[in-house]
Amino acid sequence: MNLNQQLLAIHLTQGIGIATESRLIEAMNSNLLPSIYPWPLDLLLQITHRVYHDRIRATYTTALQRASNFKGNYITYSDDSYPQRLREIFEPPLVLFYEGQLAALNLPSLSVVGTRSATVYGLNSLRHLLPPVIQSSIAIVSGLAQGIDVMAHQITFANNGVPIAVIGTGTDVAYPRRNTSLQKQIIQQGLVVSEYGPGVGPHRSHFPARNRIIAGLSSATLVVEAKIKSGSLITANAALQNNREVLSIPGSIFSEESQGTNELLSLGAKLITKSQDIIESVQILDTI
DSSP states (O other): OOHHHHHHHHHHSTTOOHHHHHHHHHHHHTTOSOSSSSOOHHHHHHTSOGGGHHHHHHHHHHHHHHHHHOOSOEEETTSTTSOHHHHTSSSOOSEEEEEEOGGGGGSOEEEEEOOSSOOHHHHHHHHHHHHHHHTTTOEEEEOOOTTHHHHHHHHHHHTTOOEEEEESSOTTOOSSGGGHHHHHHHHHHSEEEESSOTTOOOOTTHHHHHHHHHHHTSSEEEEOSOOSSSHHHHHHHHHHHTTOEEEEOOOOTTOGGGHHHHHHHHTTOEEOOSHHHHHHHHHHHTTO
8 A cells, every 4th residue: 555545545534524634634744644554543543533433443444445446536635746736725635536637737727616696797707708818728627516617617618728627526426417518528628626536426515615626726716706605705715715816707786696796806806807817817826
């Protein structure tokens, strides 16, 4: 067993979540973990709350076996190919499963998020703003959700760009199911990544967690339309938390779908009316 397989086994062990994985990453960065694998069960019990100990004891051995025999595509925090931008965020993912072109993570990228119930104004704003960004060799990161996410991916295809989808299921599961064909297209032309292993279905907790990865993969996040309480604002807050720029398209004061974006502008987000404003933000931040 090697370090990557060990980290995958930990990720597959029930009772170990994002917080525990973050503590492991801190210990790895400080060279505090043994270099002989597999790590003993006692080590995991020392860094986890005892309420989870029974689940860890019951699943760790099986997780080690699954990791040793795993044939799918994945990278871990210890890989050289793990994106530097993601290393810098709060609670970086320990493991990322993927399908497609991993090299897409090396491109400058813009994260695009917004409401699932996009208006004509929001969709037209994307059609107007995104093509010059994509033609500047900037990859587009989004979440493959209905509305703004799907439109961002489709515009990326139409302009021969590189789409990156961060999803809240296993990479072999499409959610919603109507996105099956689009997800396959993204795998062929770009990259689909997930913190969740093969066969894992959707769960309401997965989507707020994946938002930190959407924000973390890019130097800037564009919010197109969002209600005051929405997942898009969770992504925007994750971007701000990690010192990434938040860009916002202004909207009508009469539209519920623009209340969140207008609120972001009042709090200091960069107002976007031209493609060049986006390109400058991504290019400037990717050279820092």
